[in-house]
Amino acid sequence: MTRIDKTFAALKREGRAGLVTFITAGDPDYETSLALLKGLPAAGADVIELGMPFSDPMADGPAIQASSLRALKAGQTMKKTLSLVREFRNEDQTTPIVLMGYYNPIYIYAVDRFVRDASEAGADGLIIVDLPPEEDEELRPAAVAAGLNLIRLATPTTDAKRLPAVLANTSGFVYYVSIAGITGTAAPDVTSVGAHVERIKAHTDLPIAIGFGVKSPEQVRDLAEVAEGVVVGSALVAAIAESLDADGKATGETKPKLLGLVEHLSAALRQPAEAAAV
Amino acid sequence: MTVKVKICGVRTPAILDAAVTAGADLAGLVFFAKSPRNLTIEQAGALAAAARGRVGTVAVMVDPDDALLEAVAGRVRPDILQLHGNETPERVAAIKERTGLSVFKAISVCESADVARARAYAGIADQILFDAKAGPDAALPGGNGVIFDWRILASAKQPFALSGGLDAGNVAEAIALTGAALVDVSSGVETAPGEKDAASSRNSLRRHERPPHNTPRLMSTVTDALNTYRGGPDEQGHFGIYGGRFVAETLMPLILDLERAYNDAKADASFQAEMDSHLATYVGRPSPLYFAERLTQHCGGAKIYFKREDLNHTGAHKVNNVLGQIMLALRMGKTRVIAETGAAMHGVATATLCAKFGLPCVVYMGAVDVARQKPNVLRMQMLGAEVRPVESGSKTLKDAMNDALRDWVANVHDTFYCIGTVAGPHPYPAMVRDFRVVIGRETREQMLEAEGRLPDSLIACIGGGSNAMGLFHPFLDEPEIEIYGVEAAGHGLDSGQHAASIAGGKPGVLHGNRTYLLMDEDGQIEEAHSISAGLDYPGIGPEHAWLNDVNRVKFLSATDDEAVAAFQLCSKLEGIIPALEPAHALARMFDIAATKPKDHVMVINLSGRGDKDLDSVASYLSARE
Numbered sequence: 001m002t003r004i005d006k007t008f009a010a011l012k013r014e015g016r017a018g019l020v021t022f023i024t025a026g027d028p029d030y031e032t033s034l035a036l037l038k039g040l041p042a043a044g045a046d047v048i049e050l051g052m053p054f055s056d057p058m059a060d061g062p063a064i065q066a067s068s069l070r071a072l073k074a075g076q077t078m079k080k081t082l083s084l085v086r087e088f089r090n091e092d093q094t095t096p097i098v099l100m101g102y103y104n105p106i107y108i109y110a111v112d113r114f115v116r117d118a119s120e121a122g123a124d125g126l127i128i129v130d131l132p133p134e135e136d137e138e139l140r141p142a143a144v145a146a147g148l149n150l151i152r153l154a155t156p157t158t159d160a161k162r163l164p165a166v167l168a169n170t171s172g173f174v175y176y177v178s179i180a181g182i183t184g185t186a187a188p189d190v191t192s193v194g195a196h197v198e199r200i201k202a203h204t205d206l207p208i209a210i211g212f213g214v215k216s217p218e219q220v221r222d223l224a225e226v227a228e229g230v231v232v233g234s235a236l237v238a239a240i241a242e243s244l245d246a247d248g249k250a251t252g253e254t255k256p257k258l259l260g261l262v263e264h265l266s267a268a269l270r271q272p273a274e275a276a277a278v
Numbered sequence: 279m280t281v282k283v284k285i286c287g288v289r290t291p292a293i294l295d296a297a298v299t300a301g302a303d304l305a306g307l308v309f310f311a312k313s314p315r316n317l318t319i320e321q322a323g324a325l326a327a328a329a330r331g332r333v334g335t336v337a338v339m340v341d342p343d344d345a346l347l348e349a350v351a352g353r354v355r356p357d358i359l360q361l362h363g364n365e366t367p368e369r370v371a372a373i374k375e376r377t378g379l380s381v382f383k384a385i386s387v388c389e390s391a392d393v394a395r396a397r398a399y400a401g402i403a404d405q406i407l408f409d410a411k412a413g414p415d416a417a418l419p420g421g422n423g424v425i426f427d428w429r430i431l432a433s434a435k436q437p438f439a440l441s442g443g444l445d446a447g448n449v450a451e452a453i454a455l456t457g458a459a460l461v462d463v464s465s466g467v468e469t470a471p472g473e474k475d476a477a478s479s480r481n482s483l484r485r486h487e488r489p490p491h492n493t494p495r496l497m498s499t500v501t502d503a504l505n506t507y508r509g510g511p512d513e514q515g516h517f518g519i520y521g522g523r524f525v526a527e528t529l530m531p532l533i534l535d536l537e538r539a540y541n542d543a544k545a546d547a548s549f550q551a552e553m554d555s556h557l558a559t560y561v562g563r564p565s566p567l568y569f570a571e572r573l574t575q576h577c578g579g580a581k582i583y584f585k586r587e588d589l590n591h592t593g594a595h596k597v598n599n600v601l602g603q604i605m606l607a608l609r610m611g612k613t614r615v616i617a618e619t620g621a622a623m624h625g626v627a628t629a630t631l632c633a634k635f636g637l638p639c640v641v642y643m644g645a646v647d648v649a650r651q652k653p654n655v656l657r658m659q660m661l662g663a664e665v666r667p668v669e670s671g672s673k674t675l676k677d678a679m680n681d682a683l684r685d686w687v688a689n690v691h692d693t694f695y696c697i698g699t700v701a702g703p704h705p706y707p708a709m710v711r712d713f714r715v716v717i718g719r720e721t722r723e724q725m726l727e728a729e730g731r732l733p734d735s736l737i738a739c740i741g742g743g744s745n746a747m748g749l750f751h752p753f754l755d756e757p758e759i760e761i762y763g764v765e766a767a768g769h770g771l772d773s774g775q776h777a778a779s780i781a782g783g784k785p786g787v788l789h790g791n792r793t794y795l796l797m798d799e800d801g802q803i804e805e806a807h808s809i810s811a812g813l814d815y816p817g818i819g820p821e822h823a824w825l826n827d828v829n830r831v832k833f834l835s836a837t838d839d840e841a842v843a844a845f846q847l848c849s850k851l852e853g854i855i856p857a858l859e860p861a862h863a864l865a866r867m868f869d870i871a872a873t874k875p876k877d878h879v880m881v882i883n884l885s886g887r888g889d890k891d892l893d894s895v896a897s898y899l900s901a902r903e
């Protein structure tokens with residue numbers, strides 16, 4: 001059982017959905033990013049998605065693109081991203097970290113070396129946006145051998161015929177992309193998302209986390225009704241962006257602003273709906 | 279999977295040697311009196327002895343009687359028997375029993391129902407070979423070189439062999455469509471019935487050296503086994519290790535749809551006919567092949583010909599591809615078209631065809647390019663397109679492509695993404711190429727007309743590389759033709775400011791495909807630089823990447839300075855103002871032509887006209903003064 005499996009099993013016992021939080025490694029700089037990372041579990045993050053910055057994040061909206069570029073500008077590299085994971089893992093042995101990003105930096109780092117180093121650093125899973133089942137054979141066996149969960153995305157365009165291929169070899173959880181679009185733009189429609197998630201559940205026992213376009217505690221609570229996890233990303237990196245000074249540097253506001261938002265969102269999953277509505 | 283190759287109808291030791299050298303897996307010896315390839319037991323015995331340990335032998339027979347079987351098994355001692363007559367399953371079993379040899383059973387097919395006949399031989403024959411069905415008047419019950427609809431065989435369940443009309447030009451497609459495990463190449467590689475040309479046989483099967491990347495998908499099945507440079511991509515869209523479909527899951531079902539629709543259109547003669555008609559009456563094809571006499575004199579060497587793609591409607595080669603894609607968009611019922619553009623020739627072509635066919639059109643264009651290609655921005659707007667300046671990243675072509683992909687993913691149901699070059703996820707590199715090869719096909723015919731022979735060398739500029747692919751592709755399997763691609767070296771390859779992905783990049787993954795890319799040591803994509811907006815892209819089409827690795831195309835580069843000098847020279851000596859993109863190829867062409875003898879014939883793809891670049895060149899020249 002990986003940390004991800006254990007976390008979702010524990011959430012099930014607690015009877016609530018988990019909050020999956022996304023931030024970009026090295027945004028706005030290495031030290032701040034490490035402090036944010038370390039603060040996330042106490043603020044209520046159940047699973048951490050850590051973005052591996054890429055110059056050309058084609059599937060991401062403006063907020064995550066900007067966070068990626070901030071991190072790169074501050075000198076973030078793959079090596080430093082793995083070192084962030086290692087430093088986090090020294091202090092926290094329970095919160096799962098899923099590395100999320102695009103394939104080129106992994107390919108250039110060298111696939112075998114990457115999965116080995118990521119696993120040794122203490123990462124638990126991988127989401128590689130532009131590596132669909134059709135192409136992932138060059139990474140999947142190595143990732144599985146290294147004990148990493150390979151988490152695939154299912155989307156509104158993934159039809160019934162294609163779904164089994166997407167779910168085969170997926171482990172940890174299934175990431176359901178709530179909208180046909182890029183991150184942090186349109187808001188998902190809970191009714192239609194629910195129907196899609198039901199369809200996926202007919203094919204798998206894995207937990208399902210829903211992401212893309214989730215911003216408010218109300219959305220988090222609504223989506224938690226139909227899935228085991230809710231992912232928030234663009235809203236968090238936007239909060240980081242708002243806290244920076246005119247030169248894009250971290251301020252005293254950065255940490256409280258991000259972690260405050262995480263607490264706020266997390267509360268929606270920990271209180272009965274009626275109480276939260278009051 | 280490696281596809282095995284059988285050369286059938288081997289009649290002489292020389293042909294046998296050629297088959298062995300070419301890497302054939304099996305050599306076929308024919309025992310059928312009516313065939314021009316018929317052998318006596320003695321001839322066959324000598325050939326089989328010479329083949330032993332070098333290549334497997336197959337004795338091909340039609341309803342053989344026991345006496346013939348006895349003689350062949352005892353005196354020729356082939357590895358396999360191939361039965362081409364009306365042998366029943368019981369007879370096949372008896373022959374196996376009697377001779378102790380493996381048996382291939384040939385099944386003639388011309389329609390889907392015929393495929394089912396193979397089932398009766400399941401578990402009896404060691405391999406089924408599907409062959410073109412002979413017409414009622416044919417003297418031979420197979421091996422007539424008739425090509426049939428290979429898609430019929432898609433329903434066959436077991437690995438099978440395929441024969442009938444295969445040659446180096448079509449065998450790759452046959453494998454792609456049928457998934458055959460073995461191909462039987464026979465009359466396709468000979469000049470007259472019964473006379474196999476050893477050179478041709480060698481040519482059609484010649485194997486490449488492997489490129490220096492240790493990966494199991496090093497060479498696509500087809501090219502590895504059959505050795506044509508024109509066989510790619512494989513069914514997953516790979517050219518060797520390049521190409522593929524590296525896209526987010528949201529787009530994956532769309533590109534699979536597109537692939538299906540494109541394959542349908544390709545097989546539909548009416549689609550091609552309609553396209554040809556538009557190419558003739560709207561685009562103005564064929565474009566002329568022009569002898570550049572004064573430039574030839576100036577260089578003092580090779581004869582220089584221009585393929586005048588600048589004379590197409592819209593002023594560049596881009597329109598050929600866009601026409602195909604917009605017709606496909608309509609066929610797929612899409613109601614909105616998006617495109618990315620650099621120099622905006624693709625944007626203009628897309629806006630033009632959208633106007634003609636009444637589709638709304640959005641063109642993504644880097645803000646830097648919007649500034650340096652003003653006239654084309656106005657043209658697109660005049661044609662009714664919406665131009666969206668892209669402010670992210672380097673604000674050039676790569677960023678325009680990122681934003682076009684973002685638009686597509688958010689508008690999956692109604693939108694067709696019209697990509698302008700031979701890059702992106704499969705099927706784009708192959709599809710865009712197919713819509714461009716009209717350039718090379720015309721050049722071939724026109725050169726035969728002008729010089730009575732094929733050219734000695736070809737040259738074209740390369741950004742993504744679609745104009746180059748259009749010219750090169752029909753000539754790739756002519757090994758004596760030199761082929762040069764010219765990348766943009768910007769301020770120089772050592773300056774860090776260039777757009778030469780092959781010269782200065784390495785294999786990586788971006789925009790849906792694996793190819794050579796400009797990037798830093800951490801895999802972050804670097805900004806390209808070129809005076810020519812159309813070459814200002816940090817990647818190159820995956821098929822070019824592969825052609826580089828297998829050493830079929832030689833990649834050179836030209837700097838901004840060299841391109842502008844060539845731009846000026848061509849304008850003054852020929853009265854043709856070229857676009858800055860082909861000016862890069864002109865620069866290298868002048869060097870190469872000067873070193874060649876006077877009977878050497880060179881063709882450049884003059885891919886576009888230079889009106890759009892007058893501002894850029896003028897400000898470049900005034901800055902230099």
